[in-house]
Every structure is written in structure tokens, then in C-alpha cells.
Amino acid sequence: MRKWLKVLMIELLVLIWISDFNASILISFLWIILHEVTHILVACRFGCKFNSINIGVLGAKAELIDIDEQSERNKLLIYLSGPCFNLFISVCMYCIYQYFNYDFFYKCIIINLCLGAFNLLPAYPLDGSRIFEILLVKKYLYKKSKKITEIISFSISGVLFLLFNIMLLLHKVNITLFLASILMAYTTFLEKEKTMYIIMGDMFKKVRKLKNHNYMENKSISIYYKNGLVNVLTLVDKNKFNSFYVLNEDMKFLGIIHEDELIMALKEYGNITLEDYIKIRKKH
DSSP: OOHHHHHHHHHHHHHHHHHHHTHHHHHHHHHHHHHHHHHHHHHHHOOOOEEEEEETTEEEEEEEEEGGOOOHHHHHHHHHHHHHHHHHHHHHHHHHHSSSHHHHHHHHHHHHHHHHHHTSSSOTTHHHHHHHHHHHHHOOOOHHHHHHHHHHHHHHHHHHHHHHHHHHTTTOHHHHHHHHHHHHHHHHHHHHTTTHHHHHHHHHHHHHHHHSSSSOOOEEEETTTSSSSHHHHHTTTTTEEEEEEEOOOOOOOOEEEHHHHHHHHHHHHSSSSSHHHHHHHHHH
């Protein structure tokens, strides 16, 4: 299932829930489109280009290229722009509603408040999951950041499923909670499965990022020589050029492996240990 479709399904479920408050689906459709337009405008401001624009039941989903080559600050602003737009509009509509007591403004308040808050949840495939990842990467390795986000995403899915069952016991069927829970769990599972491919893909994107920005930060990690090459790959920081200092149990320095060499070693020798690779390298 393509990412834009999963997000649209999530938003559809949100709007079904919102409609329980007698909010208009047509108005909801409008604000979701404007939510996406905000993402597009901010991304364009930072030089991102469109791959394609997908129109769904609830609005548009823009697939942007070059977004992973943006700085962490720029990516954070891009992902935050949509939810912040909804929350800002909600505040504006509330102020207007104080003077003009029309039902339209009340609906806009509820819709934007729900869309903004819901999209900030750190659960896949919502904006909040990407925002949370970016914040975690500042403190943890990419793999651990993904793992933490996946756990929280599964937890949110579980909470929604629990709420569905509680309401079921109270003889109130809310299918929205059930479907949202299943879709979040499914999307999180897909994210978990493709983490390794994301890491590999990000390593090749660094070339374009280096050309665009003319520099790149370095990161060095000391690692035990009994680790396999795949385990080393999971420690790669996708935003920096990585170097690994190989040490044995006596803390003796055995050599340095840079990430470009790591890729070549995986292609040529497979998932051998660092110890075996160092021996092979010495023979050559």
C-alpha cells in the first residue's frame, strides 16, 4: 500500500470520527487539501521538487523528492507545517467565532483542532512519527530511533484498539477506532520490515546531499570486532559520513572501516564478522 494512500485512509477515519460531531465532510475535505498544500509550499521553499501528486478521496498527497537531502531543521519544519497550519486556523476560527456565531466557524474549529492534534501523534504514517524520528536521531542512533518510534506507534495502535473494545462493552460500536488501530499497526509493521532498506538507500542519497551542501558532518564509533557487517550497517547515521574503529576484547585497535568500504564488503563477502574482514583486508 502506497504511503499517500495509507495517510489518506487514516485521515478518512479521523473525518468519520469528526463527523460524529456533525461537522461537514465537505469542509473537512477542504482543510485536508490546505493541510497538504502547506506541506508543499514549505517544501518548495527549501528546494524540494515534486515526484507526483496523488488525488484521493479526501484531498491531495504530494510525493516530494530530495526531502531526505534536506537538513534536519528543514525536514522538521516541513513535517510540522501541516499540523501547525491546522492548529493555527483552529485558533483563528475560534477568535472569529466569538464575534460571528455561525455554525461554519464552529465546524472549522473542531475539524482543524482534531486534524492538527491527530497528525502530531508519533504513529505511522502520520506527520508526528517523522517529527519524532528527527528529534530522537539527535540523541540516539538511527536504528534505535526507529525502534523507539515503532514501539510508540504500536502502543498508540493498541490504545485505540483498547478504546474500541471498551466502547464495545458499553454497547457503543465505533468502527473508526478499530480501523485506525489496524491501519496504524499494519503501517508500523511495514516500517519495521523496511528499516534496513531505508538505511541502504540513505547511504546512496548522501552523494547528492554532499554535492548540494558542499560538506557533510562525520561520525565515528568504536565497535567490537566480533560483530557482523550487517550489525555494523544498522549503526550508520543516515545524515553523516560514518567511520568505525574496530577493537578487540583487549581494546586493541585493529583498523578503521568507512561506510563506503562497508557497503563494498557486504556486496563482496556477505555478512562476515569484522574480525574476518580485517584478516581478508590484510591479505590483500
